[in-house]
Amino acid sequence: METLFCLGIPPLHLKRASPFCTERSPTLLFTQRTLKLQAEAKGFGGDSVTVSENKRSQRDNNGEDDENDTIPEVIFERMMVRILFFVGSPMGIGLAMLQVFDKLKEQEVWDVPLWLPFLMASLAFGTSGVGLAYGTLSTSWDPEKKGSLLGWIEAQQNWPELWKEEKENKK
Structure with missing residues (x-):
């Protein structure tokens, strides 16, 4: 039935x-x-061309290779370690502070105002979002160079490199 x-x-x-x-x-x-x-739903037929197929056909027409699009394995692993650190650290600190506020309120040591845990959670998530971008930019994009501990020098070098293609397309 x-x-x-x-x-x-x-x-x-x-x-x-x-x-x-x-x-x-x-x-x-x-x-x-x-x-x-x-x-x-109108407009969602099976005849549409996907974006990846469109880019692939443009690449074939221009004669460019996929070599410029790939990231070497060494650099990719470095990026993942930095991203995990710069995303995980603020998130872990924020979640730990939420637990501390909960224990303080539960044991009646301090009546934590409601806006304080909200602010801590917002800062933790916001800083983690920034950490995602910074983890990528702070990685040395040269396979032979390991880079500095926090990656400030690499971020200053990689930022203009990131926007270089955009500037070339405007000209």
């Missing part, structure tokens, strides 16, 4: 769709073991 539900409201006593449904509204069709969404 098949039952048709519309708008997420299960009409258990009806065998057909709810009177609130229109012809073009998406409906969920429940069968014995399958659940599928039946909707007819």
Whole structure:
């Protein structure tokens, strides 16, 4: 037995769709073991070309290789270590501070205002987001050079390199 539900409201006593449904509204069709969404969206046909296919055809027309698009394994591993450090450190400190505030309030040592944990969580997530970009930029993009500990020198070198292609496209 098949039952048709519309708008997420299960009409258990009806065998057909709810009177609130229109012809073009998406409906969920429940069968014995399958659940599928039946909707007819315009403009999403199977004839469209994906972005990756489009870029690939442009690359073939220009005669360029994929060599410029790949990152060497050594640099990729360095980037991952830096990203994990610069994202994980602020996130870990922020979560630890939330636990400290919870213990202080639970043991009635200090009645922590509600805005303080919210501020700490916001700072932790925000700093982690910045850490993602900085972890990539602070990595030495030269496979032979390891780079400095915090990567400030590498970030200053890599920032203009990152925008170099954008400037060339504007000219």
